[in-house]
Amino acid sequence: MVGPGVKRQDPGMSPAGPPSRRDLVLGLGLGLGVGVGVGVGVGLGGALTAGCGRERAGRDGRAAGPGDAVAGSASPAPDAVGSAAPAPAAASPPAPPPPSAGDAIRGPDDARFPSFTGADGAAITRRPIPSTGELLPAIGLGSWPTFDVGPDEVEGVLPVVAHFLARGGRVIDSSPMYGQAEAAIGRMLAAVRAAEPTAPDAFVATKVWTSGERAGREQMERSMRRLGVSRLDLMQIHNLLDWKVHLKTLRAWKEAGRFRYLGVTHYQHGAFAELEQLVRRERLDFVQLPYSVADRAAEARLLPAAAAAGVAVLVMQPFDSGALFRRVRGKPLPPVAAELGCSSWAQLFLVWLLGHPAVTCPIPATSRVAHLLDNMGALTARVPDAAQRAAIVRAVEA
Numbered sequence: 488m489v490g491p492g493v494k495r496q497d498p499g500m501s502p503a504g505p506p507s508r509r510d511l512v513l514g515l516g517l518g519l520g521v522g523v524g525v526g527v528g529v530g531l532g533g534a535l536t537a538g539c540g541r542e543r544a545g546r547d548g549r550a551a552g553p554g555d556a557v558a559g560s561a562s563p564a565p566d567a568v569g570s571a572a573p574a575p576a577a578a579s580p581p582a583p584p585p586p587s588a589g590d591a592i593r594g595p596d597d598a599r600f601p602s603f604t605g606a607d608g609a610a611i612t613r614r615p616i617p618s619t620g621e622l623l624p625a626i627g628l629g630s631w632p633t634f635d636v637g638p639d640e641v642e643g644v645l646p647v648v649a650h651f652l653a654r655g656g657r658v659i660d661s662s663p664m665y666g667q668a669e670a671a672i673g674r675m676l677a678a679v680r681a682a683e684p685t686a687p688d689a690f691v692a693t694k695v696w697t698s699g700e701r702a703g704r705e706q707m708e709r710s711m712r713r714l715g716v717s718r719l720d721l722m723q724i725h726n727l728l729d730w731k732v733h734l735k736t737l738r739a740w741k742e743a744g745r746f747r748y749l750g751v752t753h754y755q756h757g758a759f760a761e762l763e764q765l766v767r768r769e770r771l772d773f774v775q776l777p778y779s780v781a782d783r784a785a786e787a788r789l790l791p792a793a794a795a796a797g798v799a800v801l802v803m804q805p806f807d808s809g810a811l812f813r814r815v816r817g818k819p820l821p822p823v824a825a826e827l828g829c830s831s832w833a834q835l836f837l838v839w840l841l842g843h844p845a846v847t848c849p850i851p852a853t854s855r856v857a858h859l860l861d862n863m864g865a866l867t868a869r870v871p872d873a874a875q876r877a878a879i880v881r882a883v884e885a
């Protein structure tokens with residue numbers, strides 16, 4: 488993974504190519520043509536232009552944010568800091584102001600803002616959360632480092648979130664570890680709601696990443712304020728940091744209706760044994776773990792444990808943090824792609840994950856609309872059987 492301040496190389500291009508500006512405006516269902524964003528009541532100044540292929544100079548040259556305390560340009564990415572890292576005493580950026588009812592930014596006949604119902608009509612792969620049976624669209628959205636942007640830069644990634652929701656996506660994952668990502672997500676979701684009141688709600692997941700009960704409570708309150716929610720869909724204990732303490736709070740807050748689901752995450756193979764113990768013993772709703780064609784360690788014990796215990800699985804690093812694209816660069820798609828209705832390697836990597844019965848929802852991260860649209864294509868592709876999964880692995884490893 489690449490830390491903030493490091494210019495990440497584009498690991499691959501969508502074969503579909505970037506959509507035209509017209510496609511973006513018509514397909515977004517939000518208002519990337521509103522000219523000015525001042526009316527949305529979410530603090531998005533300036534034209535809301537499409538983020539496809541946006542310049543990243545803003546990110547690379549941004550002022551230090553809260554996450555910089557643990558993830559400066561010379562440091563590993565936040566998630567690589569591991570469970571031993573103390574939480575930074577992050578200054579709380581102002582919570583996103585709620586949208587105002589008087590701030591409608593579109594008229595009912597405005598062709599720039601088609602409704603969100605189109606994507607819902609398509610047959611998309613959904614997976615149940617085992618603990619309740621609630622169905623989730625099986626492709627989600629990560630937020631590190633892509634959404635670690637300040638208020639002035641949110642407009643650059645807002646189209647990614649708007650397209651994600653318009654294409655049937657729901658699960659958005661964040662963490663207080665990810666700099667300004669929670670506040671950016673709060674602003675973007677408020678902007679989408681203001682522009683398109685019929686837009687479906689996101690399923691918002693974040694994490695607690697600090698030590699001590701009081702610090703955990705304070706951090707979780709802050710995260711919910713930043714995300715603009717009074718009830719969170721999923722709270723996870725990030726990298727198992729101080730999990731015994733936080734799990735008690737998570738259970739109490741879930742009981743009180745403040746969280747709908749609770750879970751744990753870790754990114755390291757060395758933590759899989761402990762993750763497995765928690766999955767088996769602690770009545771979790773979710774576990775988040777790394778899994779991809781390039782990293783199949785979770786198959787040995789953790790995924791079977793999650794399936795046996797009825798724990799939903801969010802998959803972090805589904806593209807091995809982008810390394811998979813470098814691995815297949817220049818390689819033609821294998822014949823199995825056509826069988827599955829996949830038009831890119833990204834879609835193959837994602838449906839390969841969905842071919843494992845324990846997987847609920849991979850959460851790829853992107854800051855580019857073209858890549859987002861590419862990834863969402865996996866929602867309508869066929870899910871591979873064991874032989875087709877093996878063919879995908881062979882094609883990647885050939």
Ligand SMILES: NC(=O)c1ccc[n+]([C@@H]2O[C@H](COP(=O)([O-])OP(=O)(O)OC[C@H]3O[C@@H](n4cnc5c(N)ncnc54)[C@H](OP(=O)(O)O)[C@@H]3O)[C@@H](O)[C@H]2O)c1
Nearest residue numbers: 566629630631752803804805806808809833851852853854
């Ligand atoms: N401990 C934890 O709990 C933990 C640890 C790690 C990650 N996570 C979560 O998991 C999420 C995903 O992990 P990740 O971001 O490390 O890795 P990832 O999703 O496997 O890979 C992201 C990389 O793939 C590129 N990409 C995305 N879609 C593409 C496409 N269609 N074609 C070509 N390139 C594409 C992105 O670049 P572009 O931006 O240019 O598209 C980026 O470089 C994180 O954002 C975070 O929310 C959690």
